[in-house]
Amino acid sequence: MQKTGKKGRTLARRLYISRTLGLALGLLLVSAALYPLDPPRWVWVFMLFNGLLWPHLSYLWARHSTVPYRAEHLNLLIDALLGGFWVAAMQFNPLPTAVTLAMMAMNNVAIGGLRFLLIGAVAQVAGIVVGVVIFPLASVPMTSPAQIYACLPLLCLYPMVLGWFCFRQAHVLGRQKRELLALSRTDSLTGLLNHGAWKDRLNEEFERCLRHPKDGAGRGAIALIDIDHFKAINDTYGHVTGDIVLRRLGKMLKHNLRAADVAGRYGGDEFCVILPDLTLANAVQAMDGLRERFSMLGYENPTLKVSLSIGLAAFNPDYDDATLWLNDADQALYEAKTTGRNRVTCYRPRAVLEASAIPL
Numbered sequence: 001m002q003k004t005g006k007k008g009r010t011l012a013r014r015l016y017i018s019r020t021l022g023l024a025l026g027l028l029l030v031s032a033a034l035y036p037l038d039p040p041r042w043v044w045v046f047m048l049f050n051g052l053l054w055p056h057l058s059y060l061w062a063r064h065s066t067v068p069y070r071a072e073h074l075n076l077l078i079d080a081l082l083g084g085f086w087v088a089a090m091q092f093n094p095l096p097t098a099v100t101l102a103m104m105a106m107n108n109v110a111i112g113g114l115r116f117l118l119i120g121a122v123a124q125v126a127g128i129v130v131g132v133v134i135f136p137l138a139s140v141p142m143t144s145p146a147q148i149y150a151c152l153p154l155l156c157l158y159p160m161v162l163g164w165f166c167f168r169q170a171h172v173l174g175r176q177k178r179e180l181l182a183l184s185r186t187d188s189l190t191g192l193l194n195h196g197a198w199k200d201r202l203n204e205e206f207e208r209c210l211r212h213p214k215d216g217a218g219r220g221a222i223a224l225i226d227i228d229h230f231k232a233i234n235d236t237y238g239h240v241t242g243d244i245v246l247r248r249l250g251k252m253l254k255h256n257l258r259a260a261d262v263a264g265r266y267g268g269d270e271f272c273v274i275l276p277d278l279t280l281a282n283a284v285q286a287m288d289g290l291r292e293r294f295s296m297l298g299y300e301n302p303t304l305k306v307s308l309s310i311g312l313a314a315f316n317p318d319y320d321d322a323t324l325w326l327n328d329a330d331q332a333l334y335e336a337k338t339t340g341r342n343r344v345t346c347y348r349p350r351a352v353l354e355a356s357a358i359p360l
Contacts, residue, residue: 014165015072015111016059019079021161022103025154026086027051029099032150033090036141043089050082057080076111080104080123087124088131095143099151101159110166110290187265189243198264198272199322205274206322209315220315221283222325223273224333225249228307228341230269237304245306248297256290272329280346281284281316287312288344297343307342309333314347 030047058075065071081103087097101124108120185197193201202222209220227233227245234242249271253263262274275283291308299306311333319325328347336345 008072008315009063012059012062012068012072015062015075016055018107018158018161018165019058020055022107022154023051023055025158025341026083026103029096029147029154030086030090030148032144032147033093033096033141036144037091038228039089039135046054047086048319049088054082076108076116076120080108080120081127081130084124084127084129085128085131088128088137089135091135091137092140093143093147093150094140096147099154103154104141106159126141179349187250189246190265192250192271193262193264195267197263198262198266198274200325201262201264202272202274203322205276205324206315206319208276210317219277219279220293221275221278221280221312222329223275223283223287224266224311224326224329225271225273225287226309226311226333226337227269228309228337233306237301241299241301241304244299249294249308252294252297256293257286280312283312283314284344284346291342291344308343309336309341311336312344312346 014181027047027050030051033087034043058072058078062071062075083100087100090096090100104120104124105117108117112119151185185193187194192198205220225290227249230242230245233245246269248263250263250265253271253273257263257273258275260276262276264272266272273287275286278286287310290309295305295307297306311329311331313328313332315325332347333347336343339345
């Protein structure tokens with residue numbers, strides 16, 4: 001829980017609902033326990049104030065406080081103090097006392113864990129001491145049937161409401177955790193996977209291909225994509241234009257790949273794609289189509305023309321590390337950039353290169 005600002009007011013609003021219900025039900029319980037004891041009139045007035053007015057006053061105070069969290073922290077301690085006071089006022093009637101202390105303990109644990117449970121217990125003891133001073137203990141009364149029935153609403157309804165609030169909070173926290181995890185794995189500019197997340201997916205795909213080395217499910221390729229002369233684009237047209245180019249490539253990768261393909265931003269102006277269950281020839285066709293479509297995009301400045309260099313590498317079952325597969329694609333990308341750019345180049349093993357260099 002945040003100690004200031006919006007989060008503190010959210011806590012105050014949540015506790016306002018539970019406090020209003022809890023004290024209203026508690027008012028019924030305490031009234032049933034005190035009625036046979038014939039307390040003074042001021043006790044009834046104070047009881048009505050505590051059960052009906054205090055929830056609204058405490059909420060207004062917390063909501064308009066500079067630090068709502070601290071104000072609610074104090075409100076909860078006041079609740080505990082008053083709870084202890086009413087326990088003593090009821091002359092420690094067994095069932096009403098047990099229900100009151102148990103419901104308050106449950107509430108304090110839900111709000112602040114063991115630490116706040118202990119702090120609340122200290123406040124309850126202080127309230128009991130004050131109550132014993134005002135209402136000296138004569139004898140512990142027996143719980144009547146009417147008092148048993150008066151305890152039932154608090155025993156049944158309040159735990160349900162508190163459990164619902166805890167469930168809602170756990171649901172929100174779970175959603176926020178998933179969102180944070182997604183953000184930690186996503187490149188903020190393009191919306192694609194970031195470097196680390198894409199490398200994780202590459203390792204997963206590599207292991208999958210190793211498990212199926214001979215059938216069609218084991219085929220696959222990866223592509224490294226580089227925006228040609230990207231530094232010159234930034235220097236000439238500005239970094240805002242450079243970001244537009246990056247976002248457009250990210251958008252094109254999202255909308256022009258198969259659902260099974262995995263695209264990411266490897267870093268800077270370099271992107272990466274996993275193409276599962278695809279032969280190298282089909283991967284070349286897919287990437288060359290992407291390259292052509294991207295080169296045809298228009299920009300606000302008509303003099304800006306952008307092209308891509310793409311390096312492709314097929315899965316090699318002889319490798320025992322995905323890094324070697326990635327290195328093949330990197331070498332293919334290097335060849336594409338050094339042989340004229342704006343092209344798709346496939347990695348060819350050294351043995352193939354040497355064989356092709358032998359004259360017939």
